[in-house]
Every structure is written in C-alpha cells, then in structure tokens.
Amino acid sequence: MTMITKRARKSAARLSFSGPLSGLFFVLMVVFILGPLAWLGIRAFAESWTFPNLGPDGWTLRWWSVVLGDETLGRAVQNSLALAALTVLVSACICLPAAYAFARYEFWGRRTFLIGLFALNAFPKMGLYVTIASLFYALNLMGTVMGVLIVHVLGTVVFMTWIPAAAFAAVPRSLEEAARDAGATKLRVFISVTFPLALPGILVAAVMSFLASFDEAQGTYLIGAPDIMTMPTQMYTLVLNYPNQVAAVFSILLAIPSVALLLAAHKHIVGGTLAEGFQIK
C-alpha cells in the first residue's frame, strides 16, 4: 500500500514537469533565445526582405564584401581584438596575485576588500563612466588608448579576482602539504600543484574578461569615441547609417570570438566554476 502511494506521489511530482506544458515552455524558450539571433543572422545573406514574408527575397554575399572592404570597420575589428587581449593580460597581472591572497591568506581588511570589489559592481556602469569621464577630462585621458584600457580593465576586476580566488581556495591544502613534505619549495608547489589545479577557474576568468572587454560599449563610446572605435561602439553608428544587412554581417563577425570561447570554456562555465566565484567567503 505504501509502495503504491509512494510511487503515485513520485510520478505526480514528476508529472508537473512533463507533458505538453513543458514542451511548450521549451519551444517558447528556443524562440525567445535563438529567434532574434537567427532572424538577424539570416539578414547577413539576404538581398532584400518584404514584410510579411518569413524569408528574404533573394540571397547574396554582397554585404560581406561591403564590411570586409571597409577600412574603418577593419580598424575597429583590430582595435577590439588588441584591446581585449591587452585587457586580459593587464587584468591578470593585477588581479591574480590578489585572488591567491584572498584564497590563502587571512589579513587585515580582507572582508572589506572583497565587499569593496563588489561595490564596483553596484555602481551603475553608465554613471560610473560619466564620473570617470569627468576625472579623465582633468587628467587628459579622454580619447586615449590608456583611458579606454583603464575602463576595460575595471570591467574585468570582479571576474579576475573572484573566480580565480574560488579556484585557488578549492585546491586541497593536503596536496600542497604533501608536496612540501616531499621536499618541494614553495614556488615549486605553486607551479606544479596549485596553479595547474586552479587553471580551469583562471581560464574561465580570462574568457569572461576577454568577453567583457570585447563587449564593452558604453564606457568605450563615452571615453574613446570618436578617436578610438571598437566593434561594439562601431555598431552604434552602423545601425544608424548602414542598411540592416551590414549590421547583421558585423554582428556575426562580432560574435565569432565569443562563440569560439564558448565552445572552449563551456564545460567549466556550466560546471559551476563561474557560480562558485560569486559567493563571498
């Protein structure tokens, strides 16, 4: 008797999540998330489009040559890639030692520091850039690479500190101690034990930082435009001045590095490395 009710309840609990309702939810989510991307993506190869047809009037690769042949757009691509790489590098140099310290040392102000890093996230980005811009005017950093780089690095500090900190903290002490007992120096322990084990977390942080920099539009636009244009800031002008299809081509180009990194780091990001980093300990 109890077995039957148990099973009945179990299936009742499962039932609430099966059947046509969850199927509908699934389809709606697919349309909601992928629909806009597909709809825009098709445009990159479309001749023209008549409402309310669900497909374009014809296919062409003309828009690709427009984008690839445009010099300013090409420079934006270069700027974006160079800035993102530089940002990750600078951010790693500044933040990774701190991440290690947060994970392994107890020191005066540790908790305040962690919360202080978070405060950076709480101030609205646009408001922050406006306040930074008024400082940059005074320091003559408006429209300079240095100014834009500072803005980009600021956007990565939280990722580069929190996620690797969680990764360093997750390396078992016992392993490090065992290596020490076997006669390894502190440096050797770090290089051979701690760092490799924390590497997935560091990689996720690097990927997130790269994307954050690659994606950064508001601050770059405010500080860098019109002298330093990256791909996202170029999008602002593109969508206003060019036909829709050019923006679509540009969007695909802009999404390529992101998708490549997605495929590379997907396992670790979904595996909880990212989520783990966002809990102050």
Next chain:
Amino acid sequence: MTLAPTRGSKRRAIATPAVARRPLGFFLALPPIILILLFVGFPIVLAFAFSIGLTGGLNHVIASIGLNVHEAENWWGTPAAYIEVLSNSRILRDLSVTVGVTALSTVIVIFLALGIGLFLKLRDGRMARLLSGLAIIPLFIPVVIASWAIVTFYSGDGFVRSVFAQFGVEAPVWAFTMVAVVIGSVWTSLPFAVLMITSGLQAIPNAMIEAARDAGAGFLRIVVSILIPMAFVPILIAVTFTAIGVVGSFTVPYFTGPNAPNMLGVSMSNYFSAFNQPQQSVVMAFIVFVIASGIAAAYVWANFRSAKDQGKV
C-alpha cells in the same frame, strides 16, 4: 544546520588560513584595490562633490565645459542640482520607468531561471540539459548585438509580426517600447541567473528530496519548503546581480527603448553628451547608485548570513 549547501571542504580550506603570513597577503591583494580606489572610488567622490556644486580643483574642467551647472557659494555645497533633477517631471518619469523595468525583468528572470533549475534538478533528461545550455547562450553574445537582434525580431517588419501576419492577425510592434526593453533585459540577464540558481539547486542532496517525498511531500511542498530555502543564497545573489545589472543598464534601453520616457542609464548619457549638462547626469548616477546600493546590501547580508550559518563569523 547549514543553509548554504555543500562544498564544505573548500570553505574549510579558507576558514583556516595561514595567519602567519599576514602582511604578504595584504600586499598581494592591494593592486586591484588601489586600481578601484583610484578609478572608481576617487571619481565617485569627485563626482559627488561636483553634484553638490563644488566645482573647484579637478572638477574645474568639467564645470567650465558643462552647461547649467549649479555652483555652491560655500564649502559644504548646495542641493540645487538634486532639487532641479528631482523636480523635473521627465526625469521622474524616467526614474519610475527604471524601477518598473528593473522589478519586472528581475521577477521574470528569476522565475525562468528557477523553472529551468527545477526542471534540471527534478526531472533531468535531455530536454532539461538542452534548456539549461540554451539559457547560457546570451552570455556569449555581445549586448549590442543582442539588443539589435531583439529590435529586428520584434519590429514592425520583424519575425513576430510576420508570423502573425501569415494568419491575418495584426500583432503589436514591440520594438522601441518598454516591452522590448524588458525582453532585452531578461534576455541578457538570464544566463547568470540560470548558472547561479542551477548550481545552487544541484548542490542539494537528492536524498533530501527523496526523504521528503517518502514523508508525503508533494511537488510544490518540496520546492517551497526544501529547494528554495536551501538554495536561498545563490537565488539572492542571482536576484541582486540581475537587478543591479538592469537598473544601471544602458545598451539595451538605448537600442530597444523609446526616445522618452526611457531608463535613467540612457537619460544619463543624453544629459552628459547630447545636452552637455554633466552635473544633472552625475546627479542621476547617484540616484541610481542609491537604488543599487539598497539591492547590494541584500547581497552582502546574504553572504554574511551564509558565512554565519557555517560558524565562521
């Protein structure tokens, strides 16, 4: 009992730090802190001084470039700029739109993320895993593209209207309305909330759910009494980050929203660049900051509580 689930070993590793090497840790942690103090803390202080009319020193340049700057006659400043902004009915409308969009988007995001997380936890299977993978995709799409894609999808000649037109139905145009702003905010905020909430839910031992089922708990009871309380901290983190992200957003409302009223992030930028009224812009930044700080306080409290539950504070 610990409310925050699992990974005890990792936490314990931090709970027993090497106290002996105190100064080294402090100095290693210093560089990002200095960077933030210099380029976030300092500008914020400076901007606050500017917002209350203290236009000397480093604020001199911006005060002389900007129009309509309220200057203080004394050392402690003047609330004139705040009074002007807060009595401007257009900006007040922007403010209420900002709060409304933030609240609505956050509720929808958390609802969807919880749905996906519970789906994955209680049912698993291919569809659930596909769904959670799908929800991560926006994380990798630059917000500029996402906004533009959403505008074209819901525009007058967009997909939604085209599909409805096949059946002779006139669907509403959502592009350049607040509906599109909410859609865009949900779209871009979903991945982080899903990651946070699924990892929180996955950490809850299945044995607990089984035990509750054996004791006669139904689906709703299990969700409300076990899963949500046990994943409370990750859920709250998802709520705060979503709300803070939306309240200060610029790109999504700029691309997908109407000219006016729009969210404060857009008005802020307009006042700074187009209208050249930096002081008003900075005042708006502080208004949004106050809202975001309120949300952030909840996050800090939640983390503190989870640390306390584990007996660390």
